[in-house]
Amino acid sequence: MKRTIILYGLALALFVSGLKFLEYRFFVRDLSIEFYIGIIVVTFTGLGIWVGLKFTRKKMVFVGPEFVLDVNTLERLEISKREYEVLELIAKGLSNQEIADKLFVSLNTIKTHSSNLFLKLEVSRRTQAVQKAKNLRLIP
Amino acid sequence: MKRTIILYGLALALFVSGLKFLEYRFFVRDLSIEFYIGIIVVTFTGLGIWVGLKFTRKKMVFVGPEFVLDVNTLERLEISKREYEVLELIAKGLSNQEIADKLFVSLNTIKTHSSNLFLKLEVSRRTQAVQKAKNLRLIP
DNA sequence: ATTTAAATCATCCTTTTGGGTGATCCGTTT
DNA sequence: AAACGGATCACCCAAAAGGATGATTTAAAT
Numbered sequence: 001m002k003r004t005i006i007l008y009g010l011a012l013a014l015f016v017s018g019l020k021f022l023e024y025r026f027f028v029r030d031l032s033i034e035f036y037i038g039i040i041v042v043t044f045t046g047l048g049i050w051v052g053l054k055f056t057r058k059k060m061v062f063v064g065p066e067f068v069l070d071v072n073t074l075e076r077l078e079i080s081k082r083e084y085e086v087l088e089l090i091a092k093g094l095s096n097q098e099i100a101d102k103l104f105v106s107l108n109t110i111k112t113h114s115s116n117l118f119l120k121l122e123v124s125r126r127t128q129a130v131q132k133a134k135n136l137r138l139i140p
Numbered sequence: 141m142k143r144t145i146i147l148y149g150l151a152l153a154l155f156v157s158g159l160k161f162l163e164y165r166f167f168v169r170d171l172s173i174e175f176y177i178g179i180i181v182v183t184f185t186g187l188g189i190w191v192g193l194k195f196t197r198k199k200m201v202f203v204g205p206e207f208v209l210d211v212n213t214l215e216r217l218e219i220s221k222r223e224y225e226v227l228e229l230i231a232k233g234l235s236n237q238e239i240a241d242k243l244f245v246s247l248n249t250i251k252t253h254s255s256n257l258f259l260k261l262e263v264s265r266r267t268q269a270v271q272k273a274k275n276l277r278l279i280p
Numbered sequence: 281a282t283t284t285a286a287a288t289c290a291t292c293c294t295t296t297t298g299g300g301t302g303a304t305c306c307g308t309t310t
Numbered sequence: 311a312a313a314c315g316g317a318t319c320a321c322c323c324a325a326a327a328g329g330a331t332g333a334t335t336t337a338a339a340t
Contacts, residue, residue: 044181048188065205080316093268095296108319115298124298125326127267128233220286235326247326248289255329264328265296 070137077120077136084138086113091130091139210277217260217276224278226253231270231279 074084089099096114100107114126121136123129133139214224229239240250254266263269273279 040180041184044184045188045191048185048190049192050188051185052189052192082317090267093263093265093271095265097296105317106319108321109317111298112318115300118298123233125233125235126297127230127270130267130270131233222287237326245287246289248291249287251328252288252290254327258328266327 067140068137073136074138079117079120079138083113083117083120086110087117087129087133088139090114090117090126091133207280208277213276214278219257219260219278223253223257223260226250227257227269227273228279230254230257230266231273 079087085103086099089102094102096110097107100110103110114129118124118126118129121129121132123132130139219227225243226239229242234242236250236254237247240247243250254269258264258266258269261269261272263272270279
């Protein structure tokens with residue numbers, strides 16, 4: 001940040017010097033005003049671009065990849081809401097029993113849901129289900 | 141992209157019109173050259189910033205968070221190389237038997253490694269191990 | 281030379297998971 | 311009214327995973 005300000009100041013100083021020099025030439029050698037304007041335009045466009053980059057680059061680094069659920073795939077695979085809930089909890093590392101407790105249903109119900117889920121995801125283990133679901137952007 | 145170019149063209153056209161207008165006033169009303177230059181400077185600095193943002197924003201979105209293994213934590217938990225290998229394969233969704241085949245050792249060996257791993261990670265299931273290992277930046 | 285840590289394998293036992301099948305209930309659609 | 315998809319639960323069985331403990335080998339550290 002400090003470096004940026006210093007560089008900015010240096011650039012300004014340099015430009016002011018350039019202006020003085022040009023002004024001198026303008027009056028002495030009768031340089032065209034279009035040329036004068038052209039220099040200013042190019043300089044400050046560049047300066048603007050530079051400043052724009054400086055002040056957004058660092059902020060942009062923090063822009064993580066946001067998760068967007070692929071509803072399309074979710075519908076294509078015909079995964080129901082309840083099955084998706086179970087998928088989320090499986091991804092959190094919960095056991096079937098813990099999932100059953102959390103959703104206030106029986107262990108058998110969760111087993112049915114997860115079985116159907118594995119069929120639809122074409123996997124045979126919960127760890128694979130989590131992997132595939134992440135690849136399909138069904139979970140973060 | 142097309143929109144950007146069109147907008148850029150429009151802005152330029154607008155600015156040229158402004159210039160003509162100012163040029164007119166400059167000669168007619170004897171407006172100070174400093175004011176003239178000020179307008180140009182402000183306009184093109186802004187234009188530069190805008191252009192700089194336009195052409196970097198989209199590229200910046202792809203800046204993902206790179207994975208850096210937390211060797212510190214790895215050593216603190218005293219996780220051996222073999223155990224780490226097993227952890228990686230567990231995270232890939234492989235079963236103990238598949239891991240055993242891949243590493244050319246017996247199923248029992250893998251069970252021992254994974255058990256020790258779970259102790260060190262303070263978890264009791266492989267899915268939790270994967271979760272925790274990701275949080276600890278042991279795996280991507 | 282002795283200790284230590286890692287890696288290997290085994291045995292026993294329990295819990296968890298996965299696969300298959302069937303049944304009930306409840307809305308929605310036809 | 312009948313068909314359908316969803317959510318729910320049960321029972322059975324086999325495979326996988328997990329916990330505890332002990333043993334052997336080998337390489338590195340003391």
